[in-house]
Amino acid sequence: MQKKLSNSLFKIYLCAGGTGGHLFPAIATARALLKARTDTEITVISDKRVSEPNVNAIKLFIPLRSKKIQVPLFIFAMFWSFLRCFYLFLTEKPSIVVGFGGYPSVPAVLAAQMLGIPTILHEQNAYIGRANRSLLKRARHVALSFEKTMAFDTRISHCVTGNPARIHPCTPYQPKKNHLSLFATGGSQGAAFFSTLLPEALSLLSAQKRKNITLVQQCRAELLESTQKSYDDLGMHVTLKPFFDHVQELYEKADLVIARAGASTVSELTIAGRAALFIPYPYATDHHQLYNAKALGDACFLEEQKNLTPQKLAEILQKSLNQPEILEKKAKDIQNYSMVQAASHLAQVIQDLLPPLETNN
Numbered sequence: 001m002q003k004k005l006s007n008s009l010f011k012i013y014l015c016a017g018g019t020g021g022h023l024f025p026a027i028a029t030a031r032a033l034l035k036a037r038t039d040t041e042i043t044v045i046s047d048k049r050v051s052e053p054n055v056n057a058i059k060l061f062i063p064l065r066s067k068k069i070q071v072p073l074f075i076f077a078m079f080w081s082f083l084r085c086f087y088l089f090l091t092e093k094p095s096i097v098v099g100f101g102g103y104p105s106v107p108a109v110l111a112a113q114m115l116g117i118p119t120i121l122h123e124q125n126a127y128i129g130r131a132n133r134s135l136l137k138r139a140r141h142v143a144l145s146f147e148k149t150m151a152f153d154t155r156i157s158h159c160v161t162g163n164p165a166r167i168h169p170c171t172p173y174q175p176k177k178n179h180l181s182l183f184a185t186g187g188s189q190g191a192a193f194f195s196t197l198l199p200e201a202l203s204l205l206s207a208q209k210r211k212n213i214t215l216v217q218q219c220r221a222e223l224l225e226s227t228q229k230s231y232d233d234l235g236m237h238v239t240l241k242p243f244f245d246h247v248q249e250l251y252e253k254a255d256l257v258i259a260r261a262g263a264s265t266v267s268e269l270t271i272a273g274r275a276a277l278f279i280p281y282p283y284a285t286d287h288h289q290l291y292n293a294k295a296l297g298d299a300c301f302l303e304e305q306k307n308l309t310p311q312k313l314a315e316i317l318q319k320s321l322n323q324p325e326i327l328e329k330k331a332k333d334i335q336n337y338s339m340v341q342a343a344s345h346l347a348q349v350i351q352d353l354l355p356p357l358e359t360n361n
Contacts, residue, residue, distance in 0.1 A: 010040045010095040010354055015109055017102015017131070018049035021264045025343075026100045028164035030055045032347035039357075045085070047104045060084070062104045082107035089115050095354050098122060099139075100127045112206045113138040118353055122346060124263035126161050126291035128152045140353060143346050145263060145339075146295050153287070161346040162339025163267035169340060170252045173331035175324035180317065183250045184217040184254055186260035186279070191218045191242070193279075193305065194258065199230035200310035201317065209321060210236055216250055218243065247270075255327055256320055260291040266296070270338035275330035277301040277316060279308060299333035 016026040023046060024154075029043045034055070035236060043056040050057045060081040063074060085108040089097070097112035098120045099105040112119050113135065119158045122143045127150040128136075128222065142156055145163035152158070184194045194217060202210055217225050219240040231238045244250060251257065251272040259265050261278040280289035282305045293302045301316060303349045320327055339345070 006052055008357075010357060011043070011092060012040055012350065012354075013043050013045055013089075013094050013097045013108065014100065015045040015097060015105040015114070016050075016100035017104050018047035019102065019211075021124060021262045022046075022100045022102040022105070023050060024166050024264050025122060025164040026054075026098075028166060028343040029098070029100075029108065029122075029346050029350070032164070032343040033350065036344070036347050045104070045108045046102075056317055058088075060104050062107075066228060078103070078107055080348040082111055085111035086114065089117060093117075095357075096120065096350060098350060099132065099135060100124070101131045103131055106131050106134060109135050118355065120353060122161070123149060123152070124267075124289040126150060126263075126295045127286045129288065130285060141349065143349055145267065145316055145342070146292075148295070150291055154307065159349060162342030163350060164343035164346055165264065165267045165271055167248045167251065167268050169335075169338070170198060170248075173275075174253075175271060175328045176255060177324065178212050178321065179255075180213045180321050181253055181255045182213060182215045182217075182258060182317075183254040183256075184215065184258040185244070185247075185250075185265070186218060186258075186281075187262065191220045192223065195219055195223045195227040195230075197313060198258070199227070199234065199306070200238065201313035202231075203234055204310060204314040205318060207235065209318065210234055212321060213317070215239070216244075216254075247305065255324070256317075261293040261302075263288075263292055266292045267339070267342070270296070270334050271302075271340055273331050273335040273338070275301070275320075275327040276334060277303065279303055279305055282306060287331075296334060296337055299330060299337060301330070 004216050014026045014030055016022040026044055033040055033042055044050055045058045047062050048059050051143055062077045062081055089111055096118045100122050118140045120141050121139045123132050124145050126146040135144035142158040143161040144158055147160055215238040217240050221242045224240055228240055251274050254274050256275045258277045259281040278293040278300055280293055
């Protein structure tokens with residue numbers, strides 16, 4: 001249950017969609033705010049997936065958008081969430097409301113804007129998302145993750161903070177001779193595609209080459225058995241799991257990370273300083289994952305799914321084994337795009353826009 005907030009504190013509401021791409025930056029920002037000052041109460045508003053022990057959490061009932069969800073139900077849930085947030089803000093009088101994108105953020109930020117409460121938007125992607133796009137005109141300020149963000153009107157008050165991440169820099173990458181550690185990750189959709197692509201590509205390498213490759217791979221639960229069999233048939237020992245909590249450790253050990261190009265993954269790899277092969281999810285809204293990867297230029301490997309064959313992936317893996325200095329260069333180059341202090345920078349933007357505390361009484 002939401003606990004009563006004190007009138008002697010700044011009340012900051014962080015509103016985000018329930019996926020990691022939206023929630024991770026919101027939680028990282030909440031932690032940075034709590035570390036920076038003691039006169040704040042932080043509340044995170046999201047859907048049922050939000051969970052953070054150190055802050056208040058409000059879970060809105062907003063069904064995930066899919067073909068199975070009827071449009072009227074989705075619209076009703078959004079409207080009901082708007083009314084709930086409107087009443088909450090009317091009574092609690094927040095100091096500021098910050099939106100991190102995703103559909104669950106819309107009713108909360110919109111309610112704040114209707115009540116004249118200052119709002120800030122944070123955009124994680126290199127192509128601004130539809131949720132944030134719908135809220136731009138009434139936002140006090142916008143914090144961007146990329147210098148060039150597509151579909152964004154630069155006349156709106158904005159700054160570039162980077163994307164708050166859950167990791168810290170890894171130790172400087174040291175190339176290995178005749179060995180390749182792979183980490184393949186990419187959410188449920190990425191995991192399904194990788195479970196087909198990777199075994200086929202590895203089957204094209206010699207048995208000796210495969211012995212020199214270790215693989216940790218995210219794999220959908222329903223595909224674990226069949227994917228494991230594919231690797232068993234190749235004589236490979238791999239680690240397969242539907243989800244990994246210790247991602248910092250996995251980045252640390254990896255020579256090459258094969259991933260989708262979601263905003264959080266891209267920002268994490270720039271901070272980690274590890275070579276990356278990005279395969280953007282082809283059905284992402286407005287192709288924003290493709291823009292995320294393209295924003296890194298030649299600092300990463302980039303292959304669109306429609307063009308990536310097992311043969312082409314096998315060539316990339318073979319080259320990575322034979323020429324580890326290529327991975328070393330990519331690891332250094334990608335780190336040039338990192339914004340390690342993104343959470344503290346965004347926290348400072350929020351603090352700078354806080355109204356006088358007296359208006360809270």
